[in-house]
Amino acid sequence: MDNYILELRGVSKTFPGVRALDNVRFDLRPGEIHSIMGENGAGKSTFIKIITGVYIPDEGEMLFNGKPVTIQGTNDSQKLGIAAIYQHVTSYPDLSVTENIFIGHEIISKRTKRLLWNQMHAKAKDLLEQLGASFDPKIRMGTLSVAQQQIVEIAKALSVHAKVIIMDEPTAALSNRESEELYRITKKLRDDGVAVIFISHRMEDFERLADRVTVLRDAQYIGTWDKEEMDHDRLVMAMVGREITQMFPKREVTIKKEIFRVEGLGRHGVFKDISFTLHQGEILALTGLVGAGRTEVCESIYGITPFDEGSLWLNGKHITIGHPHEALAKGIGYLPEDRLGQGLILDWELYKNVTLPVLDKFSQNGVLDTHSERERTKEIIELLAVKATSVFDKAATLSGGNQQKLIVAKLLTADLKVIILDEPTKGVDVGAKTAIFNIMGDLAQRGYGIIMVSSEMVEVLGVSDRTVVMKEGRIAAIFETAKTTQEQILRAALGTSEEGLDA
Amino acid sequence: MLNLRRNLLLRAERFRDFGLLVFIIVLSLVIQVRNPTFLTLSNINTLLVNASILSILAVGMMMVLIIRGIDLSIGSTIALSGMVSALTVSLYPTIHPVLSILEGVLVGAVVGTIIGLLVSKFNVLPIIATMGMMNIVRGLTFLVSGGKWISAYQMSVPFKKIATGSILGINTLIFIAVVIYIIFYYFINHTRTGRQIYAVGSNPEAAKVSGIPKTRIIWMVYIFMGALAGLAGVLWVSRFASAQGDTAVGYEMGVIAACVLGGISLAGGSGKISGLILGVILFGILNNALPLINVSPFWQQGIQGAVILAAIIINVLVKRSNERMALRHRVV
Numbered sequence: 001m002d003n004y005i006l007e008l009r010g011v012s013k014t015f016p017g018v019r020a021l022d023n024v025r026f027d028l029r030p031g032e033i034h035s036i037m038g039e040n041g042a043g044k045s046t047f048i049k050i051i052t053g054v055y056i057p058d059e060g061e062m063l064f065n066g067k068p069v070t071i072q073g074t075n076d077s078q079k080l081g082i083a084a085i086y087q088h089v090t091s092y093p094d095l096s097v098t099e100n101i102f103i104g105h106e107i108i109s110k111r112t113k114r115l116l117w118n119q120m121h122a123k124a125k126d127l128l129e130q131l132g133a134s135f136d137p138k139i140r141m142g143t144l145s146v147a148q149q150q151i152v153e154i155a156k157a158l159s160v161h162a163k164v165i166i167m168d169e170p171t172a173a174l175s176n177r178e179s180e181e182l183y184r185i186t187k188k189l190r191d192d193g194v195a196v197i198f199i200s201h202r203m204e205d206f207e208r209l210a211d212r213v214t215v216l217r218d219a220q221y222i223g224t225w226d227k228e229e230m231d232h233d234r235l236v237m238a239m240v241g242r243e244i245t246q247m248f249p250k251r252e253v254t255i256k257k258e259i260f261r262v263e264g265l266g267r268h269g270v271f272k273d274i275s276f277t278l279h280q281g282e283i284l285a286l287t288g289l290v291g292a293g294r295t296e297v298c299e300s301i302y303g304i305t306p307f308d309e310g311s312l313w314l315n316g317k318h319i320t321i322g323h324p325h326e327a328l329a330k331g332i333g334y335l336p337e338d339r340l341g342q343g344l345i346l347d348w349e350l351y352k353n354v355t356l357p358v359l360d361k362f363s364q365n366g367v368l369d370t371h372s373e374r375e376r377t378k379e380i381i382e383l384l385a386v387k388a389t390s391v392f393d394k395a396a397t398l399s400g401g402n403q404q405k406l407i408v409a410k411l412l413t414a415d416l417k418v419i420i421l422d423e424p425t426k427g428v429d430v431g432a433k434t435a436i437f438n439i440m441g442d443l444a445q446r447g448y449g450i451i452m453v454s455s456e457m458v459e460v461l462g463v464s465d466r467t468v469v470m471k472e473g474r475i476a477a478i479f480e481t482a483k484t485t486q487e488q489i490l491r492a493a494l495g496t497s498e499e500g501l502d503a
Numbered sequence: 504m505l506n507l508r509r510n511l512l513l514r515a516e517r518f519r520d521f522g523l524l525v526f527i528i529v530l531s532l533v534i535q536v537r538n539p540t541f542l543t544l545s546n547i548n549t550l551l552v553n554a555s556i557l558s559i560l561a562v563g564m565m566m567v568l569i570i571r572g573i574d575l576s577i578g579s580t581i582a583l584s585g586m587v588s589a590l591t592v593s594l595y596p597t598i599h600p601v602l603s604i605l606e607g608v609l610v611g612a613v614v615g616t617i618i619g620l621l622v623s624k625f626n627v628l629p630i631i632a633t634m635g636m637m638n639i640v641r642g643l644t645f646l647v648s649g650g651k652w653i654s655a656y657q658m659s660v661p662f663k664k665i666a667t668g669s670i671l672g673i674n675t676l677i678f679i680a681v682v683i684y685i686i687f688y689y690f691i692n693h694t695r696t697g698r699q700i701y702a703v704g705s706n707p708e709a710a711k712v713s714g715i716p717k718t719r720i721i722w723m724v725y726i727f728m729g730a731l732a733g734l735a736g737v738l739w740v741s742r743f744a745s746a747q748g749d750t751a752v753g754y755e756m757g758v759i760a761a762c763v764l765g766g767i768s769l770a771g772g773s774g775k776i777s778g779l780i781l782g783v784i785l786f787g788i789l790n791n792a793l794p795l796i797n798v799s800p801f802w803q804q805g806i807q808g809a810v811i812l813a814a815i816i817i818n819v820l821v822k823r824s825n826e827r828m829a830l831r832h833r834v835v
Binding site for chain 1: 693694698699702708709710712714716772773
């Protein structure tokens, strides 16, 4: 029974400031579908990247067919017969299906070194037929649906005779019918003796497919179970596991009247029926699994990508927002998640970054008052304890946490009523986190309404007044944070409960 | 405590301008040794007059490059605006020169408005939009003139005086160029809109999130470019006392080259008026001095190309070392 094809023992990986995997073990049998589950940030991605050779582990050993191996790069893992299929397919949309399947291992005539297209097309057609797909291998990859592209990726894995296939959230972008198709193919692979590692948030995937499941939590190995041993509740317990200790003391703020309301917001194919209210002094957490549509909702409210249906109400008045400058003018500010891409101009001085959204306030008749720009920046970055030598420092010279504070500083210079913070503590250390939460507490006290997108349960439970849980583009539940538990939130995010919607 | 004064070390990028200045001085001295007429007042005057039209265009092109654009149509715009203003003068010889200038500026601004619309609203790539307009506007020039030239005898004396006269003892062309530089120096460094232009070019996403009306900014920059090209068209025709269908064919490349010499990145977001002035002067010297020291015309183009390539390589090296320096100064 114990002839494992792949075995990991005591594998650890540390990034600066983060223990991404801590002494994790794992074993995989040929001809099984092994599900990996865990919350956001539990270490699933790091785990896969170690198996595929993207990351090299700091400690621990890996055995392939019982023999110790070192995987130093993706080439090594490919040679062993490990292939990965990602949610966002990493293909070449302008090349044909055949070219995508055979890229890197083309069939070449030994004598003339010519590419043997006919053989490759035939082989590709063969592989696709094995997988029950009927499309022509000569068509362009980009014309296929996501589901079809995944089938091509699987065919590619089969073309190199992969023995281990990793599927990372493959069903996230698929419709139900397409998921059925993927289940069928995955089971067929298993029956043909391929070992499949299946990573997914969806309970249904686990129920329909898995033979065994391994749960990770906080970078640690929690356990491996046969499917028969596990049900919903036990699985959620394993994923959550701990009681949250109050790490970030919540500021006592009296919540006043409603300031902002979202009614029936929707964007075609992205999210639908999003309704919630926000009060002065309130911190509203917006949570859910990665890909649930939280960031998209915020970007629509702020006017980056306009919504198709629904309405926004500020102080009881209906407002329309078609562009961020309209949102800012009405008093709605946004701290983007992608802070390097959207938040800062890295080769600009700090003061220019800070005043960019509010140049009106620092200019008269269109002429800038640089002196007051610098004075104000100095005040505000001293208030936030940004570590810098002068207001002329380039934003690129700051560390990640300080850059994050600088973006918060940008928001503080504007006259805002509603502040949307998308993952405000992503990638910052504990000290900076506490500082950011203190600022949020101050802002709430001063009567701002705050929407905080967060994947971190600790933050959601520790900081917010109410929690909106999203699942697959819709609101799954709204909770009074003080009266809820991490389990309830996770249940709602995974879609295994209907409770809490009345709050 | 934070400084409110600029730290000297962080001025590293200024060294580039300084290096360019040193290069220009050394080059001038070398040329001077070979041909002593180079640094005479009259030759310097000729050099500056020749460079002034190019330098006016370079200001507009600098802004276009900053917002990650490019404008290939300006040679055609020069021809059209010059032709239209010359036609008007030939029909109404009493028209005031200032009106002629305004007419040319207006023609250019209309062309710029169309380009700006295409680029900012319809998301046409700038190189495509301006290449298309380059051909359309060139065709229009031939259409309005019926393929004929407007020659010196058809132009009024005041019109020809625009380029040959002088204000406060300075040639009018140089005077206009200097005024343009002062205006745009102030505009781009000290106004809200100027700051927003740099923001759109440096990081369009961040600019959008910061609430900057990107579309409007891009559109405006192309209108400025068109208007400056229109102005240049009138000056050109006045200076050469001749308006032709094929005026200024390919002139845009010289303008872009001068910008590149001046340290303006085609990747957008960076470029300064101070660097631009040096770039224009260097370009002017290459044009003016190579014939003076008897460099064969066959070699001149090659030498110009080599200098431009060298400038780009130096740019990249300076940028790299700046980035490294910035990291070294990171406060942790």
